[in-house]
Amino acid sequence: MRREARVILALGRRALSVQFRRAQLLMPTFVLPLMLLAVIASGTSAAQGLRDFPDIESYVAFVIPGTIVQGALLAGLTTGTALAGDIEFGFFDRLLAAPVRRASLVIGRLCGTLGLGLLQAAFFLLVAMPFGASYPGGVSAVVLSVLLAAVTAVGIGAIASAIAIRTGSLSLMQSIFPFVFVLLFTAPAFLPRPLLTPALRDLAAYNPLTYVVEAIRGLLSGDPGLGDLWSGVGAAVGLALAMTALATMALEARLRAT
Amino acid sequence: MSAAISALPVALALWRRSLNEVLRVRGALLPATVAPVVFLLGTSGQFGRLSGLAGFPTDSYLSWVVPLSCLQGAGFAGAATGANLARDIEQGLFDRLLVAPVPRSSLVAGPILGGVTRSLVPTTVVLLVGLALGAELPGGFVGLIALYVAATGFCAVAGLWGVFMALTFRTQQAGPLMQQGVFLAVFLSTAYTPEVLLRGWLAGAADLNPVTHVLEFGRQATVSGIEPSLAHTYPGLLALLGMAGIFGLFVMVGLRRMGS
Numbered sequence: 001m002r003r004e005a006r007v008i009l010a011l012g013r014r015a016l017s018v019q020f021r022r023a024q025l026l027m028p029t030f031v032l033p034l035m036l037l038a039v040i041a042s043g044t045s046a047a048q049g050l051r052d053f054p055d056i057e058s059y060v061a062f063v064i065p066g067t068i069v070q071g072a073l074l075a076g077l078t079t080g081t082a083l084a085g086d087i088e089f090g091f092f093d094r095l096l097a098a099p100v101r102r103a104s105l106v107i108g109r110l111c112g113t114l115g116l117g118l119l120q121a122a123f124f125l126l127v128a129m130p131f132g133a134s135y136p137g138g139v140s141a142v143v144l145s146v147l148l149a150a151v152t153a154v155g156i157g158a159i160a161s162a163i164a165i166r167t168g169s170l171s172l173m174q175s176i177f178p179f180v181f182v183l184l185f186t187a188p189a190f191l192p193r194p195l196l197t198p199a200l201r202d203l204a205a206y207n208p209l210t211y212v213v214e215a216i217r218g219l220l221s222g223d224p225g226l227g228d229l230w231s232g233v234g235a236a237v238g239l240a241l242a243m244t245a246l247a248t249m250a251l252e253a254r255l256r257a258t
Numbered sequence: 259m260s261a262a263i264s265a266l267p268v269a270l271a272l273w274r275r276s277l278n279e280v281l282r283v284r285g286a287l288l289p290a291t292v293a294p295v296v297f298l299l300g301t302s303g304q305f306g307r308l309s310g311l312a313g314f315p316t317d318s319y320l321s322w323v324v325p326l327s328c329l330q331g332a333g334f335a336g337a338a339t340g341a342n343l344a345r346d347i348e349q350g351l352f353d354r355l356l357v358a359p360v361p362r363s364s365l366v367a368g369p370i371l372g373g374v375t376r377s378l379v380p381t382t383v384v385l386l387v388g389l390a391l392g393a394e395l396p397g398g399f400v401g402l403i404a405l406y407v408a409a410t411g412f413c414a415v416a417g418l419w420g421v422f423m424a425l426t427f428r429t430q431q432a433g434p435l436m437q438q439g440v441f442l443a444v445f446l447s448t449a450y451t452p453e454v455l456l457r458g459w460l461a462g463a464a465d466l467n468p469v470t471h472v473l474e475f476g477r478q479a480t481v482s483g484i485e486p487s488l489a490h491t492y493p494g495l496l497a498l499l500g501m502a503g504i505f506g507l508f509v510m511v512g513l514r515r516m517g518s
Contacts, residue, residue: 028438035442042460043450046311078434085431174341174433175289185300191307200303 007100008108015112018082029074030120034127037067040190041131052194054226060133064124065216066189068145069209071120072153073180079113080160080173087168102255103248106161110154110244117153121146125220137222144229145216148236152212155239156180162247165254187213192226208235265364272368273375276342280376290338291380294331295387298323302391305450313454315483316394324388325405325476326449329469331380332413333440339373340420341433348430352516362513370417377413381406393480400486401479404494408476411498412469416440418505425512443469468497 019026041060048059056062086092095105125135125142135142164173186200187209193201204210215232218224280287302320309319316322343366346352355365385405389395397404420436427435446463447470448456456464464470475494478486 028434032438032441036445039445039449039460042458043456044305044308045457046451046455047305047308049311050307081431081434170430171341171345171433174430175338177289177293177434177437179289179293179296181293181300182296185296185304188304190304195307197303197306200300 004101004104007098007104008111011095011105011108012111012115015079015082015109016115019078019112019116026078029071029078029116030123033067033070033074033120033124036070037064037124037128038131040066044190047191047195050195052192054192054223056221057136058132058134060128060131061135061220062217063190064128064133065145065213065220066184066187067124067128068121068149068216069152069187069189069213070184071124072117072149072212073156073184075113075116075120075153076156076158076160077173077177077180078116079109079157080164080176081170083109083161084164084168084170084173087164088170096255102251106158106165106244106247106251109161110157110247113153113157114150117150118146120153121149135220135222137219141219141222145219148212148216148219148232151236151240152209155208155236155243156183158240158243158247162243162250165247165250168254183207183209186210189213208239211235264359265361265367268358268360268364269368269371272365273371274368276339276369276372277375279342279372287376287379290331290334290376291383293334294327294380294384297330298327298384298388299391301326301450308451308455311451311455313452315452316481318392318394318482320388320391320393321480321482322477323450324385324393324480325408325473326444327384327388328381328405328409329412329473329476330440330444331384332377332409333416333444334437335377335380336370336373336413336416336418337420337433337436337440338376339369339417340422340424340436341430343369343421344424344428344430344432347424347428356516362516363510366421366509366513370414370421373417374410374413377410378406381409388480394482395480396482397479397484397486404486404491405476405479408472408494408498411495411502412472415498415501415505416443418502418509422505422508422512425509425516443467444473447473449473468501471497 037060040063045059047053083092125146160173163176186203186207188196188204193204196204211228211231212235214227215229216227218227219229301323306319308314309317309322343352356362395401419439423432423436423439446460447467448464453461453464471493474484474490477484478490484490
């Protein structure tokens with residue numbers, strides 16, 4: 001048990017350090033969501049004039065949950081891309097020869113995603129502050145939001161890992177980048193659910209990220225009416241557990257096939 | 259002149275090669291086609307109510323975002339040119355091409371032309387989906403031509419950007435940088451709302467961003483407040499030429515550095 005924990009931690013550290021060693025390639029996962037935040041906050045702030053828009057203190061703080069979830073999506077996708085690279089270039093085969101549990105290989109990689117998710121969410125919340133974001137929910141709300149985002153990143157990272165293990169193709173992982181936005185756009189990432197078009201509003205109810213976005217929004221604003229914390233926790237933890245199991249099963253299927 | 263003559267068959271052969279990939283690799287066109295449709299549906303679903311605000315030139319938000327999604331799709335197709343080149347560099351094929359006695363520009367001209375050809379698919383699919391969902395086409399045939407010129411021109415620019423990134427990083431892992439460059443170029447414009455509704459720094463950025471003019475050029479097809487005219491056409495064409503010139507220069511410098 002202790003040895004497995006050591007393996008998981010070592011793999012998690014490696015996953016993080018490999019990503020940060022090539023920071024120019026990691027930069028988009030930090031910069032793109034912030035750019036989108038800046039664009040949405042400036043480009044759509046007129047939406048506050050719409051009827052049914054809730055009374056809020058800061059529009060930047062209102063849309064930042066969408067940015068955080070976008071960051072989680074990109075962090076997760078980066079995990080899958082890095083794993084596909086390891087598979088394509090043979091490193092993963094060497095790991096498979098080690099006397100460790102298969103699940104540890106998956107969980108170790110996802111530990112790196114957890115670390116990346118924590119850093120990313122904290123970074124987004126900090127950077128947004130000088131641009132007018134305020135968090136009436138307080139420090140505990142910020143900490144909980146960061147944790148929720150990191151767990152969500154693990155869930156997305158596990159989906160991406162399952163695809164990477166299944167296909168072993170780096171170029172395929174590169175090309176699924178746009179698909180992660182389906183999850184973002186089918187959640188009330190930037191406007192409240194009642195202001196989405198009716199079809200999207202119905203669809204959003206089935207997207208677990210809807211509950212994560214709303215929970216973070218409710219936490220940061222200190223207004224539980226904007227999102228229920230426990231629904232968000234349930235969605236994030238459920239997604240992470242289910243998708244980690246899926247990735248582990250994908251690894252076992254891959255080993256059986258080879 | 260003789261260099262151009264020897265470059266042409268090479269560029270055409272590489273153009274055919276990049277189109278072959280679409281036929282041989284199942285689903286090669288899928289991401290570049292599905293992603294802009296997702297964006298079209300997602301953006302219009304998220305922000306559809308914005309067209310009710312004063313200052314919006316049309317009451318159909320879908321009509322506003324169809325050209326945006328067409329440009330995104332074309333841009334992804336262009337960026338994919340860079341990703342494919344990075345793969346060829348990583349796998350050693352490009353090194354072999356570099357020793358051929360042909361102008362180096364022909365080695366990237368063919369794939370970019372391939373990208374431009376491929377971009378017709380997402381542009382058309384997005385347009386058809388948009389029209390099926392109720393987008394308008396007040397610009398008629400002239401507007402449609404403008405939309406296609408804007409999309410294919412933007413694809414060529416994105417292709418040059420992708421190739422520049424591939425020559426710089428020489429790894430497929432630079433793929434997200436190529437795609438996100440396209441994202442940023444499009445987002446820092448009048449992507450979601452017209453300039454009058456932009457607030458703060460974005461209004462200034464959109465004003466300076468050449469893609470704003472390219473979008474306006476394309477929006478002549480679908481936005482009733484932007485009728486087809488030379489005033490909406492020239493700035494877009496100039497913006498495309500300017501961006502192609504700058505990235506083309508970067509690519510030439512990158513090519514010169516390859517193998518040296």
